[in-house]
Amino acid sequence: MAITSLILWSLTALIGYLIYNQSVQRKRQGKLPPGPKPHPILGNLKDFPPDGVPEYQHWLKHKDLYGGISSVTVLGLTLVAIHDRKTAHGLLEQTSSKTSGRPTMVMANKLCGYESIVLCQSYTPTFRRYRKYLHRELGTKVSAAQFRSVQEIEVSRQLVRALNEPGKWLEHFKTAAAATVLKTAYGYTIEPHKPDPLVDLIDKMMTEFSLAAVPMAWAVDIIPALRYLPENFPGATFKKTAPFIRIKTGPATQAG
Structure with a gap:
């Protein structure tokens, strides 16, 4: 009752x-x-x-x-x-x-933990500071040229993977993109001939983000106050989905 x-x-x-x-x-x-x-x-x-x-x-x-x-x-x-x-x-x-300005994505940002990613931040002082740092490293041809060798190496590895496993071309593109970012941002070199845990983590993060950030797909994005509903409230599927996504992608979104 x-x-x-x-x-x-x-x-x-x-x-x-x-x-x-x-x-x-x-x-x-x-x-x-x-x-x-x-x-x-x-x-x-x-x-x-x-x-x-x-x-x-x-x-x-x-x-x-x-x-x-x-x-x-x-x-x-x-x-x-x-x-x-x-x-x-x-x-x-x-x-x-x-x-x-970015939309207020309660599901993706607040509940799933993507708010620390630059892509998801609003036009705030923190965002402007991050943008300044990114522009300093990548904003001109001269600054971006320092990473050309990294791109050439990863493209070469991608071509080798494509020759060995031509049926996985989309997976090879994802691997090359993740490897380039990891090497550029963190100096990390992925495993060239076998699955790499960080590449897999990035792929999971992007896959889950594409689900959590679909415009108006989640009731909590339309009515933000719904985030305070109890987890077992009828119809509040986002209350169970969000913690699952946060656990899976937390190490990647918190890497900074």
Whole structure:
């Protein structure tokens, strides 16, 4: 009985929050890019990629319907999709100080532990400091040239792996990329002729990140307060998934 009451109160609070959030967002937001007409409360929830359909195929059709920039809204949150390379460059490169903010990914950052990665950080003093360090090491042709020999060695090893095992070409690309980063950042040389534990760890980290960071795929990203629900709360699958991902990828995300 107590659990039933808790669920009913939670659903009531959730519906109230969604109605309030939609009302506030409608007043705040200006004119949005074109997109499908949203339904009440749920918005464009049905306009996201269905199960079994690759995301890129779905959004290519979206581009054909609504143009180079489109938008969808779910439960009061708006996602703007930029389909055109030239437009993306203009918005995200030439005016990066205004547009380089990251979304608040509660699932990936707060619950799974990816917030320490530069890619996931917002435009904060810490991020700007990291960017300054990265630019000093990689931002010019002269500074980047110091790592050319590392790239040449890893590309040569990749070609050897491709000759020996041509059916694993995608795995070889991942290995070469991870090996280059590890050597450049940490001076670590991977095992050239057998699986390397750090390469495997990086692959796991990126695989899990691609699941945790899918836009609006997790309820907690839409309603951040859901992170405080108990682990056994009905429907809160993210409460069980997040600790599993954190344990698997923790050593990589905490390496700094």
